Amino acid sequence: MLLTLCFDADDTLWHNERFFQMTQAHFATLLADYVESDHLAEQLLAAERRNLGRYGFGIKGFVLSMIETALDVTDNTVPGHVIAEIIAAGQDMLTHPIELLPGVEDTITGLAPRYRLILITKGDLLDQERKIAQSGLGELFDGVEIVSDKTPDAYSEIFTRHQTPPDATLMVGNSMKSDVLPAIEAGAWGVWVPHGVTWEIEAADPPRDRSKFHEAVDFMQLPEIIASIEHSM
Structure with missing residues (x-):
């Protein structure tokens, strides 16, 4: 038995995953003036794969990968308020009801x-x-x-x-x-x-x-x- x-x-x-999907959609909106959403998704996924060994699994690693991706696709010119919104989105994920x-x-x-x-x-x-x-x-x-x-x-x-x-x-x-x-x-x-x-x-x-x-x-x-x-x- x-x-x-x-x-x-x-x-x-x-x-759980649907909150990551919702945040990623918001991320695409924030960077719509810089990159197409499909390309952004590819870049973010690549960053997440690279960073698993550094940050592990979870929301914090996801937020850091979004910030890294935002810097990459804008040649380090992403506005500060966009970074702030990415961080705020991650904080919202960490308090979302179960x-x-x-x-x-x-x-x-x-x-x-x-x-x-x-x-x-x-x-x-x-x-x-x-x-x-x-x-x-x-x-x-x-x-x-x-x-x-x-x-x-x-x-x-x-x-x-x-x-x-x-x-x-x-x-x-x-x-x-x-x-x-x-x-x-x-x-x-x-x-x-x-x-x-x-x-x-x-x-x-x-x-x-x-x-x-x-x-x-x-x-x-x-x-x-x-x-x-x-x-x-």
């Missing part, structure tokens, strides 16, 4: 009495702690892990720390690249719950070996998938 269920947070339990995705609260509440639940999320520590606290779900989890990145080694360390055998552990998330593939590589089961709005950097193909991979139509299908996995074990 499965013993432990692990969950991603952003865009699995609550909305909105749970459909079915999340009821599903998590129903699973909590029967399994050990662990929340595994990546990004800025303070921002992730804020979102967990505001979500109202924090007390339902037996453990919370905030990591700089999600790799097979990171998952293995978490499984060891929580004394949960990988083959009795399931990871649920919206990112194929961060939530599903590395968890399966670490020996766990993986359930992909597509969100619909996915950051390009998080895109990846499903695993070739699908024996431990499942795709959910939505979060509410999770109990059905868990039952199916346990029936096959």
